[in-house]
Amino acid sequence: MAKIKSVYICSECGYETPKWVGKCPSCGEWNTMNEEIKDTAKAAPAVRTRTSMTYAQPYSIREISTDDEHRYDTGCHELNRVLGGGIVKGSLILLGGDPGIGKSTVLMQICQFLGDTLKILYVSGEESKRQLKLRAIRLEVDSPNLFIMTETDVEVVCEQIKNIKPDLVMIDSIQTMNLSELSSSPGSVTQVRECTNILMRTAKSLDIPMFVVGHVNKEGSIAGPKVLEHIVDTVLHFEGDKQMSCRILRAVKNRYGSTNEIGVFEMTDKGLKEVENPSVMLLSGRPSKVSGTCVTCTIEGSRPILAETQGLATQSGYGNARRMATGYDYNRLSMILAVLEKRSGYFFSNSDTYINIVGGLRVDEPAIDLSIAMALVSSLKDEPLYEKAVVFGEIGLAGEIRSVSQAQMRVNEAVRLGFDRIILPFHNLKGVQCDDAKLIGVKNIREAYEAITQ
Structure with a gap:
């Protein structure tokens, strides 16, 4: 019989402790320790013979070619600037920001441009198909290559990705995704970490770029464990006051470009409009x-x-x-x-x-x-x-x-x-x-x- 024990994990920083405490010893936040169930039983390791084992081969740095590297043009000059020239195939991009700042809006808008040549799968765990359709009408998005899916089970999502084989996937948002094997609730530290790992492996194995929307906590940083930002290739963050029209898109981490670039947008009734001359x-x-x-x-x-x-x-x-x-x-x-x-x-x-x-x-x-x-x-x-x-x-x-x-x-x-x-x-x-x-x-x-x- 499997041994089951519970641990307490901080929802802000991911710190684990065997017993509950009111204040997290790592980040100092109060009332953030949530109980998680851990299965401590270890499966017997599979016996592998030396002949069946495969090894990664080392290559000289001069032998590695980058001639086949391809970036997808998003149709938005400001977003291309922040990404370092476009979307790299097989990359996992985390997009964060305050509620209502424009995360889902900018993803829906680039679907219209990319949908002319690429097959796009938009997965939403927060909105229904009808709500997504209404937002697409408001933003004038009607690409025939845009497929909508409302699902929260990350295994079902990954299975559909393998069946449909889209050129680009958008997950909105990672806090709504869940893995049925885990007993914790969606949005918990364990769920967010494991769901991101599964999505990362899917993106890398199929060479499909993937956008993942992440919520932020009260301090404005990405909600969930810090390891979440280490898993992904690029972390983009929307800044700006929701009461004002100006929006700043900043790259916090980027394995394929500079982290000093920013993109400037203006929020209008038709969505985000890029600002080519922010000084004016x-x-x-x-x-x-x-x-x-x-x-x-x-x-x-x-x-x-x-x-x-x-x-x-x-x-x-x-x-x-x-x-x-x-x-x-x-x-x-x-x-x-x-x-x-x-x-x-x-x-x-x-x-x-x-x-x-x-x-x-x-x-x-x-x-x-x-x-x-x-x-x-x-x-x-x-x-x-x-x-x-x-x-x-x-x-x-x-x-x-x-x-x-x-x-x-x-x-x-x-x-x-x-x-x-x-x-x-x-x-x-x-x-x-x-x-x-x-x-x-x-x-x-x-x-x-x-x-x-x-």
């Missing part, structure tokens, strides 16, 4: 002659993007001043405020301070430090900055402005959009050429503020 969209509606606003240039992968940074400093009504940052690192904001007080003489101790990157963009690059500082000082002194100026540079703890990478690319993007004054680090001046805008190299924060207000 992010700067639209920018106020005129208002303090606390500044334009900067950030590099996302190989693409320069102009973004508007807004700062607000107002008198605090409480003993402790409040600090808030949207789209920017909170700890970085605290450091900039300390440098502004200690090195430049701008005091924010008694002021509530707010920072916002307009358009729902999330920027972690240090090159926008100077723009953040200029917006804060402008709001503190209530003095509008020069409207056609672009500012970028990293701020050091000594109050100096340090050089940034790809300064020429940032300058070219600013000039292309009509800006005629560019404030940049002094050490970047010698490597930048520009005849259509005034370049001003600065060494500290005060020099930068004087240059942008003249």
Whole structure:
């Protein structure tokens, strides 16, 4: 008789423990330990003779050819950019994001383009066939090569994949899939891990690319064990505020391309529309002659993007001043405020301070430090900055402005959009050429503020 025992697995990080605890010892989350049944009986190992065993043969790196590598064009330039040029055959792609952000929408939209030449199987465990048809009508998707299947048993799904032999498979979502051999409920750590393993083996054995939609937890990361992201080849993540139209598709992991590229989309009533020039969209509606606003240039992968940074400093009504940052690192904001007080003489101790990157963009690059500082000082002194100026540079703890990478690319993007004054680090001046805008190299924060207000 098989020995059965239960273990408790954290639904956030996958940590296992033989007894229940209120707080996960690994990730520190409360009430995330779920009971799972484990079968500890081990089957007798099959006897294999040496003659029946097969071995993998080693090959020289020069003998391996990549001439037959083929990528499917998705019909969406922004998605191709994030994937590294298209969908690689046999790859397993995990697509995550908040509810309603556009995961299922973008998958349905690329079915229309790929359906002209490829056979596509769309498996949904969350919606009925009628619901999928209604969404396809709204998105104007009517490809005859698109097949819809509503099933949650992963073994049935894999069997249908082997029978139909589609060119592309989409699973929506992995949290609804279940393996009947496991006693745990769908969406649990064990189910998600084992179902992903089965789908991975199917995709690799049949050389079929597969999209897998994954839910996210309250922190915004992919729900389920961390090993889930190690199994797949590519992890894509949708970012952006659901209340705004801008959507950012970012590659968190990509075995077939760069992880620095992003794709920019706009959500419309007809689905997601790719944005070829995100700088224009992010700067639209920018106020005129208002303090606390500044334009900067950030590099996302190989693409320069102009973004508007807004700062607000107002008198605090409480003993402790409040600090808030949207789209920017909170700890970085605290450091900039300390440098502004200690090195430049701008005091924010008694002021509530707010920072916002307009358009729902999330920027972690240090090159926008100077723009953040200029917006804060402008709001503190209530003095509008020069409207056609672009500012970028990293701020050091000594109050100096340090050089940034790809300064020429940032300058070219600013000039292309009509800006005629560019404030940049002094050490970047010698490597930048520009005849259509005034370049001003600065060494500290005060020099930068004087240059942008003249």
